[in-house]
Amino acid sequence: QVQLVESGGGLVQAGGSLRLSCAASGHTRATLYVMGWFRQAPGKEREFVAATTWGGSRTQYSDPVKGRFTISRTGAYLLDLQMNSLKSEDTAVYFCAARTTNTLLTDFQDYSYWGQGTQVTVSS
Numbered sequence: 001q002v003q004l005v006e007s008g009g010g011l012v013q014a015g016g017s018l019r020l021s022c023a024a025s026g027h028t029r030a031t032l033y034v035m036g037w038f039r040q041a042p043g044k045e046r047e048f049v050a051a052t053t054w055g056g057s058r059t060q061y062s063d064p065v066k067g068r069f070t071i072s073r074t075g076a077y078l079l080d081l082q083m084n085s086l087k088s089e090d091t092a093v094y095f096c097a098a099r100t101t102n103t104l105l106t107d108f109q110d111y112s113y114w115g116q117g118t119q120v121t122v123s124s
Contacts, residue, residue: 002027004023006116007021011122013122022115023077033100034051034101035051035073036048036049036071036097038094038097039090050062052072059071069081088122097113
């Protein structure tokens, strides 16, 4: 069974930076072709942040984070999200997610595997 574990969340002032990491395990029979990040703020739906394919050859970002966040595949089953110029509206629980087909999709329902989430709080 695939398990995803996030780390790196915390409290930061607006304009600051944070780096999130995600490590996958238990993937013997599943190749995690696409790994990505979603976030969910209180009272809001889970929304797409960024995703990348195997080897990092293709990436996709949501408009609110484009130019500020960078997703990178640091290993076959390791994923980072560098978040710069953070804003108060970036405050949310951030989830690592993965899917076993090589298509970049932005709907959370298309992802089979999820981490438990890590809190990011940006103070203004």
